[in-house]
Amino acid sequence: MAPKQMQHCYCKTYRCSGSLITYNELRKHQRADKSTEYQDTVDQINRQIFDLTLRHDGVPLMQGSTMWGHRGGHNASVPTSVPASIPLPDIPTTPPPSYPPDTSNRVECKSYEDLYLWDVEIALRIEAVAKMFKQGIATAVGSTESQHAINSLSAQLQWFRTTYHFLSITQPSSSDDSATVLKSAMLETLLTEISHIEKCVWRLEGSSVSKTSIAATYDTAKYFHHPFQTTSPLLLVAVFIALVLNILGHVSRPSCNLVLRMLKILLQSIFEEKGGPTQAESRILLNFPRDIRSVRKAFDIEPTVTIWAACPKCSYTYEPQENGNISTYPACCTHCAFPDKPPCGARLTTRHVLNGESVRVPIRPYPVQDFNEFVGAFLSRPGIEDAVRRGGTIALRGTASSDLHDICDGSALREITGPNGRPFMECPAEEVRLFWTLSADWFNPYLNKIAGKSVSTGSIVMTCPLLSPSLQYQAENIYLAAITPGPREPSLDEVNYFLNPVVRKLIPAWKDGVWYNRTHNHPRGRLARSALACVVTDLPGARKITGMAGHSAKLFCSLCKLTKDNINNIDYWTWERQDYRATGTGLTSIVEAATQWKNAPSKRRRKQIFAQYGVRYSVLMELEYFDFHKICCCRRYAQHVPRLSQISCQEGPGYGSPSK
């Protein structure tokens, strides 16, 4: 029988394993346990923050590794190379994310001597790579020797990537400045060599794969090697705080600059308290940013946006001519509404001071996000490419029942043709094919208040219907193509001018595709083609952007020639169908009528054509695969997408307040 005051203790800190102790001691042990647990949690959170900020793909860095411990001597201090003859799998195997709860399981510290030997190995391999490439480029295209060179280079590429990964998580021994300097120099060498080998492989492959039809090539390397991967965590966390305050907290620029300065002072005083900054620490202080704008630039989170100039009078849009870092626009609007009418002539630009230089900026700016850049970032995210491919397979299979649940279940998507005349969905193994839905809506950025201003800005948004709905509507998967400037909603034919920049990108994206240097699943690059699957808006919006007459017009139906007088005629077999494109029957198709409307010499003639056919020209008709007859118009989508885009217009980074 235990004495009254004694109790069993099972704490972890003192490892009592059930021995009898006094109540006061028990309380003390419990408190000790709790604080250890707390410390572990803090450590874990710290590590997660580093992982999330250091690596774009979210793979944790701080993993315990004994791969090159001291036990095996110096020969074991480098990761073993991949046998050159084995072709690499296309999908890189990333280690599963795990956070070892045991903090002693960290990467060992490396001295200058360890790193030195490692560096020699790197130099030897760089020499070997140069030799391999020389041999590969000399052999005949597509021969076994050429293929062998590609395989060996790919194996080397894998080695360099693995080495880069392990070196970046290596901690040089503290107070060993020479090791720190060597580490950052080695990381730089590795990055340069990785991109060099990638280029060599493309050149060897490029000579065997015909890429003549590819219109554009996009470099997506920045999504895989971020310059911040090698930055000191201290600097990174400090800068990250200011960035989050600025973007998510809407803290103004001067206040963020103050935060940056205070953080610098804080770091400085910590270093001094520890006995003066070491060489590495002085470098952190020296590189510490002072302006939040340079932080935003360094993190590279802004989307690539081109500012077009919209005419304040007729809304015609002008693409800027890039002249060095400065975009130039025509001074006046040169658009003629009709061939024999004088040009509009409204002023397009106004003076503005940029970096101390006087430049001309648009009076009515129209920001357009780069579509190809967006798709590059989209495909660089883990899991997206697979989700798109699987979504395509599901859509191609169709549903067994007659119920349709989503746009993809309908036959319209399967009937869209690719540039070769076959269904677009029949994706060749070496390509990735994307469908997009386009949504455009106009709203009042000041909200609809009774005494409020009546202003209208619009957004043009695209989402990928091959993704399942939850993925589709994640903010990062929505392509906010453009924000149409206010103060009024564009008129029926003006809307074409705003859609034009988007359509100009979609035409080559379907026809020739875009080559991305690297995607998450395909480190050696991928050809991506995109097609517009349907327009998703409310009914008035759909009629507006596709050029069809409104639902209350005389020719109210977009499919047949039924007039409003006969709206009570429900004998559907008497309805005369309208062809979308010419079928050779001699009847005027919608596209032909729209072309007539576009080429009409006067406003009166346009009115006549519109009254006769119920259609005006829409820039979407330039997409040769696109058929308005098959467009879905789904209210759930129409309510969902603009709401999200409103949020991103009002709060998202890059655009600021839509009233600007």
Ligand SMILES: [Zn+2]
């Ligand atoms: Zn105990």
Ligand SMILES: [Zn+2]
């Ligand atoms: Zn104009």
Ligand SMILES: [Zn+2]
């Ligand atoms: Zn009809």
